Amino acid sequence: MNLGGKTIVLCVTGGIAAYKAADLTSKLRGAGAQVRVLMTESATQFITPMTFEVLSGYRAVVDTFDRNFSWEVEHVSLAKAADVFVIAPATANIIAKAAHGIADDMVSTTLLATRAPVVIAPAMNTGMYDNPVTGQNLETLRGRGVHMVEPACGRLACGDTGRGKLADTNEILHAIEQALTVQDLADLSLLVTAGPTQEALDPVRFLSNHSSGKMGYAIAARAALRGAKVTLVSGPTALATPAGVTRVDITSAREMFDAVVSRADRQDIIIKAAAVGDYRPETEAQDKLKKSNDEMNIALTRNPDILAELGRKKRPGQLLCGFAMETQNLLQNAADKLRRKNCDMLVANSLREAGAGFQHDTNAATLLFADGRQETVPLMQKEELADCILDRLLVLRESVQ
Numbered sequence: 001m002n003l004g005g006k007t008i009v010l011c012v013t014g015g016i017a018a019y020k021a022a023d024l025t026s027k028l029r030g031a032g033a034q035v036r037v038l039m040t041e042s043a044t045q046f047i048t049p050m051t052f053e054v055l056s057g058y059r060a061v062v063d064t065f066d067r068n069f070s071w072e073v074e075h076v077s078l079a080k081a082a083d084v085f086v087i088a089p090a091t092a093n094i095i096a097k098a099a100h101g102i103a104d105d106m107v108s109t110t111l112l113a114t115r116a117p118v119v120i121a122p123a124m125n126t127g128m129y130d131n132p133v134t135g136q137n138l139e140t141l142r143g144r145g146v147h148m149v150e151p152a153c154g155r156l157a158c159g160d161t162g163r164g165k166l167a168d169t170n171e172i173l174h175a176i177e178q179a180l181t182v183q184d185l186a187d188l189s190l191l192v193t194a195g196p197t198q199e200a201l202d203p204v205r206f207l208s209n210h211s212s213g214k215m216g217y218a219i220a221a222r223a224a225l226r227g228a229k230v231t232l233v234s235g236p237t238a239l240a241t242p243a244g245v246t247r248v249d250i251t252s253a254r255e256m257f258d259a260v261v262s263r264a265d266r267q268d269i270i271i272k273a274a275a276v277g278d279y280r281p282e283t284e285a286q287d288k289l290k291k292s293n294d295e296m297n298i299a300l301t302r303n304p305d306i307l308a309e310l311g312r313k314k315r316p317g318q319l320l321c322g323f324a325m326e327t328q329n330l331l332q333n334a335a336d337k338l339r340r341k342n343c344d345m346l347v348a349n350s351l352r353e354a355g356a357g358f359q360h361d362t363n364a365a366t367l368l369f370a371d372g373r374q375e376t377v378p379l380m381q382k383e384e385l386a387d388c389i390l391d392r393l394l395v396l397r398e399s400v401q
Contacts, residue, residue, distance in 0.1 A: 001031045001173060001177055002031060002032055003028065003031040003032045003033035003176075003177070003180070004031075004032035004033075005032070006032070006033045006034070006083040006084070007033070007034045007035075007036065007081045007082055007083050008028050008034070008035050008036070008082070008083065008084050008086060008176065009036050009037075009038065009078050009079075009081070009082040009084070009085045009086065009110065009114070009116070010024065010025060010028070010035055010036070010037050010038070010052075010086045010088065011037075011038045011039070011040075011085070011086065011087040011088075011090075011094075011107040011110070011111070012037060012038070012039045012040070012043045012047070012052070012088070012089070013039075013040045013042065013043050013087065013089060013090055013091045013093070013094045013107060014040050014041075014042020014043045014045060014046060014091055014093075015043075015046070015089045015091050015123050015124060015166075016046060016157040017089040017123040017157075017165070017166035018043050018046040018047045018089060019046065019047050020088075020089070020166055020169060021037075021047070021052070021088055021089065022047065022051050022052065022055060023169050024086075024088060024169050024172055024173070025037065025052055025055040025056055026055050027169060027173060028173070028176070029055065029056060029057070031173075034058075035055075035056040035058070036056065036058055036061075036078055036081065036082075037049075037052040037053075037056050037058070037061070038060070038061050038062075038078070038106050038107050038110060039052070039060055039061070039062045039106075039107070040062070040094070040105055040106070040107050041062060041105070042091075044062060049062060061078070061106055062106060063106065076110075076113055078110050078114075079110045079111075079113035079114035079115075079116075080113075080114075082114050082116040083116055083117075083180060084116055084117050084118075084119060084176050084179045084180055085110075085111060085114045085116045085117070085118045085119070086118075086119045086120075086121070086172070086176060087107070087111070087118070087119070087120045087121065088119070088120075088121035088123075088149070088166065088172055089121060089122070089123035089166045090120045090121055090122045090123065091122075091123070091124055092122075092124045092129070092131075092134050092137075094107060094108065095120065095122060095134065095137050095138060095141070096133070096134075096137050098111055098118075098120070098137075098141060098146075099136075099137035099138075099140040099141055100137075117145075117147065117179040117180070118141075118145075118146045118179075119146070119147040119148075119149065119172070119175045119176055119179050120141060120146055120147070120148055120149070121148075121149040121151070121166055121167050121172050121175070122134075122138070122148075122149075122150075122151050122164075122166075123151055123164060123165065123166035124151075124164050125156060125158055125160060125164055126156060126160050126161075126162030126163055126164045127160070128164070129151060129162075129163050129164045130162070130163065147175050147178065147179050149167045149171055149172050149175045150167065151163055151164050151165055151167055152165040152166070152167055152168065153165065170243060171243060173243075174225070174243035174244060177225055178225050178227075178244070181225045181226055181227075182226065183226060183227035184226055184227065184394060185223055185226040185227045185228035185390065185394065186226075186227030186228070187227070188227075188228045188229070188268045188269060188397075189228065189229045189230075189231075189266060189267050189268050189269075190220075190223045190228045190229070190230050190231070190267060190268065190269045190270070190271065191230075191231045191232075191233065191260065191263055191264065191267040191269075191270045191271070192216050192219050192220040192223065192230060192232050192233070192270075192271045192273060193216060193232075193233045193234070193256065193260060193271070193272050193273055193274035193276075193306075194211075194213040194215070194216020194217050194219075194220065194232060194233070194234045194235070194237070194273050194274050195211055195212070195213030195216065195234045195235030195236060195237040195239075195274055195275070196209045196210070196211040196213070196235045196236065196237075196274070196275050196277070197209075197235045197250070197251065197252055197253040197255075197256055197274070197276050197277045197303075198235065198236060198251050198252060198277075199252055199253065199277050199279070199280035199281060199303070200252070200280075200281070200284045201281050201284065201285065201289070201298065202284065202285035202286075202287065202288050202289045203285075203286070203287065203288055204288045205288075205289070207277060207279070207280065207281065208277065209275045209277065209358075210275075210358040210359060211235070211275035211358055212237060212238075212239070212358060212359045213234060213235065213237035213239050214239065214360070214361065214382055215273050215323075215363060215382050215385070215386070216232070216234070216271075216273035216274060217232070217234075217237070217239050217242060218382040218385070218386040219271055219273060219386040219389060219390070220232040220242050220245045221242035221243070221245065221383070221386070222383060222386040222387050222390060223386075223390055224242055224243065224244035224245050225244070226390065229246075230242075230244065230245045230246065231245075231246050231247075231248060231263060231267075232245050232246065232247045232248065233248045233250060233256060233259045233260055233263075234247055234248070234249055234250070234274075235250060235251065235256065235274060235275075236249075236251060252277075252280065252303075253276045253277050253278075253280065253303035253304065253306070254280075254303060254304060256274065256276060256306060257303075257304045257306050257309070260272075260306055260310070261306070261309055261310070261313075264310055264313065265313075265315065268317075268318060268319070268397070269318070269319045269320075269321070269393055269397070270310055270318070270319070270320050270321070271321045271389070271393075272306065272307050272310070272320075272321065272322050272323060273323050273347075274323075275325065275358075276303065276306060277303055278303055279300040279302060279303060280300065280301060280303050281298055281299070281300060281301075282298075282299040282300060282301045283299070305341075307320075307322050307337075307341045307343070308340070308341050308342075310341075311341040311342030311343060312342065314342060317397075317400060319344045319345070319393055319396055319397055319400075320341075320342065320343050320344050320345075321343060321344065321345045321346065321347065321389065321393060322337065322338065322341055322343045322345075322346045322347070323346070323347045323348075323349075324337050324346055324347070324349075325349060325350075325351060325357060325358075326348065326349075326350055326351070327350065327351050327352060328352075330348055330350045330366070331348065331366060331368070331374070333348075334346055334348035334366070334368055335368055338368050338370065343370065344369070344370050344393075344396055345367060345368065345369055345370070345389075345392060345393060345396065346367070346368045347365045347366075347367055347389060348365060348366045348367075348368060349363060349364060349365045349366070353379075355379050356379065360382075361381060361382060362379050362380060362381055362382065363379070363382050363385050364377060364378055364379040364380070364385075365377045365385060367389070367392060369392075369396075375392070
């Protein structure tokens with residue numbers, strides 16, 4: 001996450017979860033954001049303004065009528081400065097004020113004045129959260145375009161168990177980043193595959209490849225941030241599920257085939273970034289194969305071709321993007337794959353190029369299109385390449401609508 005140059009106005013209201021706002025402040029500043037903290041008087045009973053002043057580098061504002069300020073009207077200047085306005089934790093009280101336009105403290109007054117996107121992360125007792133009045137207030141705010149970070153379920157400070165825990169800090173960070181991101185993929189369903197497959201030889205060993213899954217995960221993460229409903233079908237990786245993404249774990253190529261094909265018809269765009277094993281052992285030994293003095297020969301059989309099956313069944317208006325990793329004749333092999341698999345676009349990269357391919361955080365590629373066009377993309381972070389791929393697919397989609 002890079003929030004360099006962005007101003008986040010973080011409002012902390014009076015609940016026990018206020019202490020978690022300190023971690024949020026630290027992470028936002030670590031991502032490059034300028035963080036300006038507003039607090040209600042109640043919030044200061046749970047955590048001191050000095051904590052946020054040390055973490056943010058700015059004075060934490062509590063009193064609307066504090067005389068220790070510059071000539072600017074502070075609630076107006078902060079409202080204008082905000083790129084995103086965040087309330088975390090948000091009590092039932094501030095949610096009610098926001099829903100009904102009440103402005104009687106620094107937080108609610110600044111909220112009423114801002115035109116920035118608003119992110120609200122509720123935290124309260126389960127009974128208060130489930131109260132129909134709170135539900136109506138939340139729906140009112142959602143209807144106005146407020147980004148809502150749903151609270152978690154669990155044991156609360158009061159001893160009750162249920163909904164009302166402040167969402168994890170990373171979920172709030174995701175909501176903030178999404179609020180800053182143009183939602184040009186909203187209402188689209190994307191399926192992305194990522195990672196390697198593993199083909200069992202016996203209960204101990206398997207055949208696989210060096211894919212880390214980083215490229216596919218970057219595409220899934222960026223698509224979700226841009227508003228898409230994303231399903232990530234992933235082989236075994238060490239990567240965390242991107243926020244806002246539904247992950248389906250598989251192991252073998254046949255499992256990936258079933259997971260992808262069964263969901264394909266519901267997708268607007270399918271991006272096949274996984275490194276799928278072309279072959280599997282003809283037979284899987286039930287017990288560990290013991291070594292001997294003889295050489296071992298393993299008979300292999302073909303796995304089903306997922307991309308070819310998707311290309312064969314592609315419905316009108318659906319876009320299919322494949323990947324090709326090569327060590328020689330990159331463009332020739334990629335163009336042939338694009339044609340044979342009936343792809344609309346294919347991302348080709350070479351293991352011979354420094355910084356590209358498996359395991360790296362960077363990648364370089366040539367994008368090939370069904371109409372014969374090619375576009376060379378220089379070495380960049382995989383998140384940047386992910387956006388580039390999504391941008392090109394969005395243009396293609398608009399051209400076929």
